[in-house]
Amino acid sequence: MDASALCRLSVALDLPAHLALGSVLTYLGERPLAAGTLVRVPLGKASHLGVVVGLADEAPLDGAEPTALRPVDEVLDATAPLNPAWLNLTRFAAHYYQRAWGEVMLAALPSHLRRLDATQWAAQVGKLKRGLASAPATPARPVAMPDLNAEQAAALRAWRAEAGATARPALLFGVTGSGKTEVYLRVVADALAAGTATAPSQVLVLVPEINLTPQLEARFAERFPGQAIVSLHSGLTPVQRLRAWLAAHTGQARIVLGTRMAVFASMPNLRLIVVDEEHDPSYKAQDGARHSARDLAVWRAQHEGARVLLGSATPSLESWAHAQNAGGVPMAGRRVGELAGSGRYQLLTLRERVASAPLPQVRLLDMNAPAATADESSRLIHPVALAALKACLARGEQSLVLLNRRGYAPVLHCGACGWKSECAHCSAWRVFHRTDRTLRCHHCGLTHRVPRACPECGNLDIKPLGHGTQKLEEQLAALLAQAPTAHGGPVRVARIDADSTRLKGSLQAQLAGVHAGEVDVLVGTQMVAKGHDFRRIRLVLVPEPDGALFSHDFRAAERLFALLMQAGGRAGRAGPEADAQSDATSELIVQTSFPTHPLFAALKGHDFEAFAAATLTERAQAGLPPHSHLALLRCEARTQAAAMAWLNAAFDAGQALLDQAAAPGVSLCPPVPAAMARLANVERAQLLVEAPRRAALQAFLRDWHAALHATSAALPQEVGRAVIRWAVDVDPQVI
Ligand SMILES: [Zn+2]
Numbered sequence: 256m257d258a259s260a261l262c263r264l265s266v267a268l269d270l271p272a273h274l275a276l277g278s279v280l281t282y283l284g285e286r287p288l289a290a291g292t293l294v295r296v297p298l299g300k301a302s303h304l305g306v307v308v309g310l311a312d313e314a315p316l317d318g319a320e321p322t323a324l325r326p327v328d329e330v331l332d333a334t335a336p337l338n339p340a341w342l343n344l345t346r347f348a349a350h351y352y353q354r355a356w357g358e359v360m361l362a363a364l365p366s367h368l369r370r371l372d373a374t375q376w377a378a379q380v381g382k383l384k385r386g387l388a389s390a391p392a393t394p395a396r397p398v399a400m401p402d403l404n405a406e407q408a409a410a411l412r413a414w415r416a417e418a419g420a421t422a423r424p425a426l427l428f429g430v431t432g433s434g435k436t437e438v439y440l441r442v443v444a445d446a447l448a449a450g451t452a453t454a455p456s457q458v459l460v461l462v463p464e465i466n467l468t469p470q471l472e473a474r475f476a477e478r479f480p481g482q483a484i485v486s487l488h489s490g491l492t493p494v495q496r497l498r499a500w501l502a503a504h505t506g507q508a509r510i511v512l513g514t515r516m517a518v519f520a521s522m523p524n525l526r527l528i529v530v531d532e533e534h535d536p537s538y539k540a541q542d543g544a545r546h547s548a549r550d551l552a553v554w555r556a557q558h559e560g561a562r563v564l565l566g567s568a569t570p571s572l573e574s575w576a577h578a579q580n581a582g583g584v585p586m587a588g589r590r591v592g593e594l595a596g597s598g599r600y601q602l603l604t605l606r607e608r609v610a611s612a613p614l615p616q617v618r619l620l621d622m623n624a625p626a627a628t629a630d631e632s633s634r635l636i637h638p639v640a641l642a643a644l645k646a647c648l649a650r651g652e653q654s655l656v657l658l659n660r661r662g663y664a665p666v667l668h669c670g671a672c673g674w675k676s677e678c679a680h681c682s683a684w685r686v687f688h689r690t691d692r693t694l695r696c697h698h699c700g701l702t703h704r705v706p707r708a709c710p711e712c713g714n715l716d717i718k719p720l721g722h723g724t725q726k727l728e729e730q731l732a733a734l735l736a737q738a739p740t741a742h743g744g745p746v747r748v749a750r751i752d753a754d755s756t757r758l759k760g761s762l763q764a765q766l767a768g769v770h771a772g773e774v775d776v777l778v779g780t781q782m783v784a785k786g787h788d789f790r791r792i793r794l795v796l797v798p799e800p801d802g803a804l805f806s807h808d809f810r811a812a813e814r815l816f817a818l819l820m821q822a823g824g825r826a827g828r829a830g831p832e833a834d835a836q837s838d839a840t841s842e843l844i845v846q847t848s849f850p851t852h853p854l855f856a857a858l859k860g861h862d863f864e865a866f867a868a869a870t871l872t873e874r875a876q877a878g879l880p881p882h883s884h885l886a887l888l889r890c891e892a893r894t895q896a897a898a899m900a901w902l903n904a905a906f907d908a909g910q911a912l913l914d915q916a917a918a919p920g921v922s923l924c925p926p927v928p929a930a931m932a933r934l935a936n937v938e939r940a941q942l943l944v945e946a947p948r949r950a951a952l953q954a955f956l957r958d959w960h961a962a963l964h965a966t967s968a969a970l971p972q973e974v975g976r977a978v979i980r981w982a983v984d985v986d987p988q989v990i
């Protein structure tokens with residue numbers, strides 16, 4: 256070792272928070288290493304993967320003598336270091352979401368990388384290079400591009416008009432079936448064509464669900480033959496994910512398709528990010544840093560000289576407000592955040608469906624009406640809805656019945672003593688699954704055989720209450736058993752939900768069955784409503800949407816509206832060939848006890864803009880996002896009392912900071928138990944922070960977060976021992 260070349264390196268690691276070491280430690284290197292270099296370093300007795308973030312020669316050594324520093328184990332330098340833009344992205348995300356930089360960085364790298372030494376890493380890199388060299392080059396056969404309609408062409412022109420450093424993020428607002436994907440394909444083609452031989456462009460396309468990647472991948476492969484396309488999502492094996500990540504990192508993958516984790520893909524020549532269904536809640540992570548992939552995509556594009564296109568038929572109100580011209584959103588005289596009507600996003604609109612397939616007619620059925628309350632089956636399926644289902648069968652058309660509750664019945668109940676199938680570990684009921692006669696908690700997984708008799712009183716007559724998709728499937732089959740079908744055989748009812756698609760490949764197989772016309776009535780959860788094209792479906796029935804109208808969560812109605820619009824979009828989403836065969840209009844039937852609710856009026860008119868305007872006004876009056884910014888401090892403990900005691904101390908610490916007027920406008924709500932107060936034997940409580948401006952919220956969170964460690968330490972031991980973990984959720988999606 257040449258002592259004169261020795262240097263001190265700052266290395267970011269994923270360290271457990273309780274070590275309170277921060278996430279950047281100093282090690283001794285034999286030579287200076289560029290920031291972004293992957294290394295293995297010793298910590299305790301183990302060797303850990305880390306990322307060099309700089310030379311630490313200027314940094315204080317915390318009293319440690321240089322000789323006391325441990326040397327780097329080895330350097331994984333078979334590929335170029337992670338680039339400065341990627342380091343910036345992860346540092347920003349860590350800062351914004353109140354996490355350690357090392358944690359965010361290491362979580363963004365493929366987990367398999369943690370298990371490789373330098374030799375194994377070099378072998379993987381070599382394998383990738385050889386694989387690319389030997390892969391038969393797909394001949395670039397000419398692809399017939401469909402003609403754009405006038406709106407698509409106008410959207411593309413407007414997008415191109417904003418090229419350059421001043422280009423804004425764009426929101427493509429297009430009704431389902433309006434051909435958003437074709438616009439994505441065109442802007443991707445533009446971005447790929449703009450690259451150079453030495454720096455070929457890369458494009459990142461985000462989708463909300465893994466299940467949507469195969470059909471999109473096929474579409475991109477067809478349009479861009481000969482371009483390397485990889486997918487990044489949690490359904491890959493660790494080795495598959497490593498290879499896909501590596502292809503992106505080396506610049507060889509030109510198109511990366513992925514779910515929210517892919518927003519952190521290392522892409523040295525990133526030119527464009529497309530976020531499809533940008534409103535989808537699954538873009539917000541519910542663990543780790545709880546980042547929003549959509550929001551980070553916008554930030555990333557702006558900081559890497561790339562462009563970003565968000566697309567949706569029902570944009571999130573945050574994005575929608577950004578895309579309205581200043582003053583375009585009613586403010587109701589309140590002070591508003593920087594989001595509302597800011598004109599920060601370019602708005603591209605597609606109002607027409609391609610091939611002029613009409614939007615489905617929306618019919619509301621009043622479940623308070625006498626016809627709907629006559630008997631049990633009418634309370635489940637309104638007679639008018641049943642007649643519509645039968646008419647579909649007679650015409651040989653498919654229908655979709657959407658119920659967002661899987662299982663047979665949400666709870667089992669004893670009429671004699673009132674026992675219910677409560678979960679022993681959660682504040683939730685265990686769901687009755689009839690197929691395997693089990694009671695399962697959908698939150699912690701606790702599963703038992705269904706008891707023969709009531710466990711409390713021995714009564715043999717225990718009954719399912721309410722219904723899930725399994726029971727709905729059974730009841731629809733019974734209600735339609737005698738109905739004549741166009742194919743002459745008995746009615747074929749099928750179900751697609753998380754239970755029916757547990758096995759790998761089973762969803763694709765079931766969808767193929769639907770596409771092939773082997774199903775007459777499809778029962779499904781929101782999994783089916785999202786993104787899948789069903790050309791033969793002419794009727795969508797939503798029997799029970801009302802729960803979301805009066806939820807404690809202010810975003811529930813927004814999510815319901817998006818789901819109903821999306822579900823309706825499944826109906827009659829026919830390609831030109833199917834349209835030529837049938838001129839029947841498709842229909843969306845919604846059963847509700849609140850038919851005059853404004854949400855349904857907007858739905859009837861397919862009027863997202865009216866819904867958005869009304870909801871934004873309500874949000875402004877209530878001071879809710881996007882007119883304000885929120886964070887949740889969540890605490891998990893062994894007892895509810897400890898969680899509340901901890902949060903009360905945190906509240907006091909926060910209030911003390913606010914009394915020093917450090918962050919104008921920030922306010923704290925008193926702690927409350929979480930909506931689901933107990934999960935897998937862990938008690939949960941939370942405290943909401945509100946601020947009119949993002950900057951004020953961020954400033955407060957930084958100071959508060961720093962103070963919370965001291966607050967924790969000062970609490971009585973029994974509280975400290977009972978608290979399991981706490982974390983800040985910035986911009987929470989579920990309250
Ligand atoms: Zn009982």
Ligand SMILES: [Zn+2]
Pocket residue numbers: 678679680681683696697698699700701935
């Ligand atoms: Zn449970």
